[in-house]
Amino acid sequence: MKKLFFLAIVMAAFFTATSQSLVINNDEYFEMPGLNVMVFYDIYPEGHQGGIAIIQNGTRVATNGDIRLEPTPGQWQPIPKVGERQVFPENNEIRITCSYPDESRHMKGFNPIFYPDLEFSYDVRVFGEGKNFRIVVDLEEPLPEEWIGKVGFILELFPGDLFGKTWYLDGKSGLFPTQPNGPMQQDADGNWQAYPLAEGKMLTIAPDVPEQTMKITSLKEELQLLDGRFYHNNGWFVVRSEVPSGATKNAVEWFVEPYVAVGFKHKPVVHVSQVGYHPGQPKVATLELDKTESRLEETALIRLSENGGFETVKKELPEEWGRYLRFNYYQFNFSEVKRPGLYQVVYGSYKTEPFKIDADVYERHVWQPTLEYFLPVQMCHMRVNEGYRVWHDLCHMDDALMAPVDTNHFDGYVQGPSTLTDFEPYDQVPGLNIGGWHDAGDYDLR
Incomplete structure (x- = not known):
């Protein structure tokens, strides 16, 4: 009887420990109460969805963990071609193979992306280790020397939940700002980039808010904490490690420790x-x-x-x-x-x-705001005001230029071998600043 009682205690302890460890579930992502880690579960980096994503205590706090070619990439900048995704439950590992460029996107289709002359392949491997996880990046071959300092592994942090919260990065500390501030610095190509808020090996995010606290430790190159909103209004905060010269195996290695509330359950x-x-x-x-x-x-x-x-x-x-x-x-x-x-x-x-x-439920305040507010505000080439409020002034009054020939524009417009008019490429075309509407491209994901 004592042996059976002891066995029951051991089994209970085992199942409790298992439920509080990050393991791969039947949907093939990492899970434990209060923590989900997705590894390239969806692919939409332009919309801040993709790569490695973290849902901490019911809130999506980070995403787009991947190799990128810019410190704080924007919406139409190069993204990798995503290859085979492999799941190894016996090792508690998820692995994905990616490469640059993605020829299906290079200067093709709607919103084409323009890739530089750089080709390389890499694996991103994620391991669940107890309540934490490890990220490892392996390159097939070392990067060309001219790309050292430009290519790095990044993870984007959702800014809306971090404004005014605190951070530590080695010996430095600060608050996440509500707006991006200087200084700036020039990169190797002469482009101005956001100067890191700090650099170091161990970053602690939001130590003042337990349900948001997370530690990221780099076992290779230093971490950079960046504000991605300098060039992109819809940018997020970015944690980044550069890929070092000559690196292949374990070119990047992070250990991530999210705080998870004990017995967490999502609120109804x-x-x-x-x-x-x-x-x-x-x-x-x-x-x-x-x-x-x-x-x-x-x-x-x-x-x-x-x-x-x-x-x-x-x-x-x-x-x-x-x-x-x-x-x-x-x-x-x-x-x-x-x-x-x-x-x-x-x-x-x-x-x-x-x-x-009520029978009058559709009579007011339902579809009417679309006619009274949304559509008037979207009218282009005119000033739109409502009483004392100016929704927007005259707009797009002089930006109608003839598109260059043989061009796939970034917004998907394709110009063939001729302008089909007497206008030369880049000539200003008069008479197009009347009427019309704004479209999603005017505001896009911002």
Whole structure:
């Protein structure tokens, strides 16, 4: 009996330790309660999605961990061709092979990218080690000497959650600024680049906020902490290590230690229509729960009273919908409720914003702002003002130039071998500064 009791304790300890270690799950990314590490799980670096990404205590804090050709790359700058992705559960390792250039993007298609005369291949390997993980980059061959100091491994940190937070990098310290500030420095090509906030071997991010604290240690070249917003308004903070001269195996090696809350569970979220509901339409609230959550609570629909307070209209356990990625989903159907008024859905301590049930729900404040605000603000070649507010002044009044021949422009416009007009390439074309609309390219991902 004592042996069985001892065995039960050992097994319980084992499973507890396993659940608190970073391991590769069935979806082929690293996972433990409070921490997910994606390794090239999606490929959209232009939108700050791709490479190595970190979700810490339920918040995506870092992404685009990869080799890049600039210290703080922007939206249309060279990205690697992503090759074979391999998963080795027995070693707790995920490996990806990448290379430069990507010929499918070089001066081709919509938003073409212009690659320099540089060819090399490399592997990015990520190992789960307890609650932490290790990043190793192996090059197939050493970089050409003229590219030393230009090529580096970077990891982007989401700035919105870091403004005003603190950092340490070896003996230096500081706060993440709300706007980029100087000084600048010239690189080997004479281009001005952001001067690092600091350089060193061990970076501690947000030691003042435990749920955001993360340490990054470089076992090779020094880390640089950079502000990627100098050239790119949509840039993030960047941690970077240069690839050293002559390096191949273990050219870059980082050890990353994110702080993870013990027993972390994602807080429940309830999704309802922000517009509200017509009495006769279906009304279904969607609940999003941590996939490890085993306790299901009743969901309540409350109606706000005209005299203050509220009354509970319906209360029941939600119906299981199923799992998607990191969450379990449930549905709470209240389609039978038709009485006009203001309502909220309550699940545990979570309460949605108030919403309306009424036959006039679409009459105001729904599609009207599109006509009254969005479309007028997008009008081009004119001043748009509303009372004392100037949305924008006259714009794009003199930028209509004839495109050069045989050119695939960065925004996807392709000019053939002739301009098909009497205008020569780069001639200003008059009469095009009337009417028209802004498009996504005017603001893009910024």
